[in-house]
Amino acid sequence: MAEARRGGSEQAFSNEMAITEQEVVRRKEFLEFHHDDAEALSKLNEVAQKYADPVIDDLYRHFLSFDETRAFFRDPKVLERVKRLQKEYFLRLTQGDYGSDYVKNRLRIGTVHEHINLAPKWYLGAYNFYLRAVALRLFDSMSSDPRKAFSTFLSLMKLVFMDIGLAVDTYIYARESTMRKQQEAIQELSTPVLQIRDRLLLLPIIGVIDSQRARLVTEGLLRAIRANRAKVVVMDITGVATIDSKVANHLLQTVTAARLMGAMVIVTGLSSEVAQSLVELGIDLTRLNTVGDLQGGIEEGERLLGYRLVHEGDAGAAARPV
C-alpha cells in the first residue's frame, strides 16, 4: 500500500517537473550518452559487484570525517540502511536500461536528500568522490587496456552527470514549489475586506500590486460589496510603496467595478511620493475620491452614510437645551 502510494506520487512528481520520456532522450543526446555507453557500463557490472562494498565503505568513511555530513548518520541503524541503499544506487549505475524507471529512481533519491536538508554541495561532493573511487579501481581492473578503461570511465561520467542533473532538478523543484506555496499563502492573506460599520467596508492594501493580485483584490471586494450590501468602501494604500501606471490602472478598475455595483470608493493614504509619481505619470485620477489618511477616509465614509460620531464627553453638552 505504502509502496503503491509512493509510486503514485513519483509519477506526479516527474510529471510536474516536466521530465517526460522525450525530455530524458534529449538529455541523453546532449550528454552524448549512446547505446554503446550503456553497453560498456553493463560490462562493468561484474567489477562493480566486486568493488561495491569497499567503495561505499570509503565513501562513508569520508562522510563521517566531516562534521557537516556526519550529522546525518548519527544513528547506526540509519547508517546501515543508507549504506544498503547506497549500494543499490551504485550497482544500478551498471545494470543497463537507463529509461524512465531509472530516471524516476534518481529523482526519488534526489528528493530524499532534499528532504533531509542535505545541501547540494555535499551531495555533489559525494558524486565526485564516487567518480574518483571508481576511476582508480576501474583502471586497476583494466590495466591491460587503459584505452578501454578510459572510454568506460567516460561513459560512466556521462551517466553520473545525468544523475547530477536530475538531482539538482529535484532541489530546484522543491525550492520552487515551496516558493509557489508561500506566494499563494501571501496572496490569500493579503486581501482582507473588513466591515467597519454597517455598509462601510475597509480594504487595506499592503505591498506590491501586480495584475494577478489586483484581480484577486477586485474580485474579493466585489463579492464583499454584495455580501455586506456596502455603499462605501475605504481603500487604504498607505502600505503601497510605489505606484506605476499599471498599478494605477488596476486601482482605477477596482474603483470603477465597485461603482458599477453601487458602492463608492474612497482612496486614502497616498504618500507624497506616490502622489507625485501619479501626477508625473499623467494618470487621470479625477474620478478617484481621495482623502489624506485612513482616519479621514473613514470619517468621510461615515458622513456619507449619515453617521455622526459624538464624543461622550461632549454628548451631555450637546444634549443640553439651549
Add this chain to the structure above:
Amino acid sequence: MSVPILKQGDILIASIQAALTDRDLDQLRDELAARVGRFRSRGVIVDVTALDVLDSFATRTIRSIAYTAKLRGADTVVVGIQPEVAFAMVQLGLTLEGVKTALDLEEGLELLRPAAKKDIRLGT
C-alpha cells in the same frame, strides 16, 4: 422579447429578465423615453440583476437611456450589476460613466427618494 416597464409612483422600473437583442434594447430605450414624458416620471430604474453579461452595445444603450431620461427630467439608476459582470465590464473598459448605480432595486429606490439626504457623489 420586450422588457416589462412597471410604474411605481413617479418611478419607472424596467426589469431585464434575459439577454436582450440589440433591437430589444433600442425598443426599451424608445419606450422608456416615451413613458417618462407620459407619466411625468422623476426616476428610472433599470434592473439587470438577471444578466450575466453586459456587452458594449448594452452598456451604450443603457447610457443613452440615462441621458435621454435626464433630458426629459428623470434620473436613471442601474441596479443589480453582479460582481462577475462588473469585473468583466471594467476589463473591457465599459464604465457606464455618468450613470448612477446601486446594489439592488431597494437601493435604487432609496437613491431616487426625494427626501433622501443623499450626497451628490453617492451612486454616481
